[in-house]
Amino acid sequence: MATGRNHRPATRSRGIPEATVARLPLYLRALTALSERSVPTVSSEELAAAAGVNSAKLRKDFSYLGSYGTRGVGYDVEYLVYQISRELGLTQDWPVVIVGIGNLGAALANYGGFASRGFRVAALIDADPAMAGKPVAGIAVQHTDELERIISDNGVSIGVIATPAGAAQQVCERLVAAGVTSILNFAPTVLSVPDGVDVRKVDLSIELQILAFHEQRKAGEEAEASARKGPDGDMPAVMPA
Amino acid sequence: MATGRNHRPATRSRGIPEATVARLPLYLRALTALSERSVPTVSSEELAAAAGVNSAKLRKDFSYLGSYGTRGVGYDVEYLVYQISRELGLTQDWPVVIVGIGNLGAALANYGGFASRGFRVAALIDADPAMAGKPVAGIAVQHTDELERIISDNGVSIGVIATPAGAAQQVCERLVAAGVTSILNFAPTVLSVPDGVDVRKVDLSIELQILAFHEQRKAGEEAEASARKGPDGDMPAVMPA
DNA sequence: CCATCTTTGTGCACGCGTTCACAAAGACAT
DNA sequence: ATGTCTTTGTGAACGCGTGCACAAAGATGG
Incomplete structure (x- = not known):
């Protein structure tokens, strides 16, 4: 993520959940790739794997758009590309x-x-x-x-x-x-x-800082594995007056 | 993220919530700006405004790090800069x-x-x-x-x-x-x-697509409003299908 | 030393998002 | 037509994040 969020409080009335909207472009990209390979249909399981998400989540996301799938078969790739494009407003320039x-x-x-x-x-x-x-x-x-x-x-x-x-x-x-x-x-x-x-x-800098946090935590766990001593000490390098 | 997220399932028992970690760099940036202006202390209200978040959220975020504030006064800027830097792992190279x-x-x-x-x-x-x-x-x-x-x-x-x-x-x-x-x-x-x-x-493309979605929704609401009221609104150069 | 005022730290409730698990729907074979 | 098999669509439970509202803590002044 790049990043942070800064939009209106929540999705109101008839809207699609914000979290779902954020994933639609991801699905669209995966579907476009399938379309270019002339794959006619795709199951939620396959598409979810391609998009890197849970298949139940994907189905629920699509359910907000409508019932575009066929049970026992899956989703029509071209049709879904069109529906998502339209929902995202990408059919216009x-x-x-x-x-x-x-x-x-x-x-x-x-x-x-x-x-x-x-x-x-x-x-x-x-x-x-x-x-x-x-x-x-x-x-x-x-x-x-x-x-x-x-x-x-x-x-x-x-x-x-x-x-x-x-x-x-x-x-x-x-x-x-x-x-x-x-x-x-x-x-x-x-x-x-x-x-x-x-x-x-x-924000590139923020993304790196988040990675550094996890990186440090990983290093800390490793160190903890070898030495059973808490890294809790306050370094008084910069102490306020 | 502004975008998508892809880390481990959940925050560990003793860990800081992921949402909080993502905001720490934001606080750090605001605090660094204050530090450069030699501001000694800052209240949660002021800092929250500078970082663009809710003050209660900020206080809760800081509470995960420890009790670094002074009631009736606020937070010591330099001390907080150091604590957040340390937490994020930025004291090392x-x-x-x-x-x-x-x-x-x-x-x-x-x-x-x-x-x-x-x-x-x-x-x-x-x-x-x-x-x-x-x-x-x-x-x-x-x-x-x-x-x-x-x-x-x-x-x-x-x-x-x-x-x-x-x-x-x-x-x-x-x-x-x-x-x-x-x-x-x-x-x-x-x-x-x-x-x-x-x-x-x-993902730059995804961010733009999310914006396009909201933009389209705004245009749709406008069209809906002017349809009910009358032909008053500015002429939409790009009318959604 | 006591009263008052400011600001933190947090218990609590609420809403959103995720995941599970399964019934319903449809394809397909016989 | 009927049964079987696959896959969707979703009800329900759960967990995380957010924001309110307030008591506790400490500063400040008399």
């Missing part, structure tokens, strides 16, 4: 702007996974005037001054922030003011946004 | 290898957030012989043939996979065989690993 064309922004612009799934990079935006006009991934970078016009002209509702942390909140506010209502944030900052705007964040 | 030095791998290598938090890029590895020797972020790229030796020589236990999807599983297996026990996967694939190995994945 989503123009996306990327703000902050540093190393990460350039990597995102070049990332093939966007175009293949209904997303289209409508514009690359950077605050550095020296970047303006330079082509990245075949698209000319535009200056931040153009941000509002670009959003408006292209009907952009999804923005990606790949700026330094210091600029993120300001960029966010300009995006929202210009009409963006969904933001994918790569900057290591907490963004504050008005109600109705969704923010998802991807 | 973690050598990390990045495999796959494309756009994304290069962006990761240049990402400053690693070095500042106890992580050190020990090596950059790529399968392309033409990349070998080329410096990226001040480090010479090494060929995949060297992978096992690099891991072993540097005692690397954390690996980052930024290869194309097709190569990810194989790279993963080589990393694990060489001794890596924690993997951060950026490739859009489900990795299968033996027990004892932690995998976290960051």
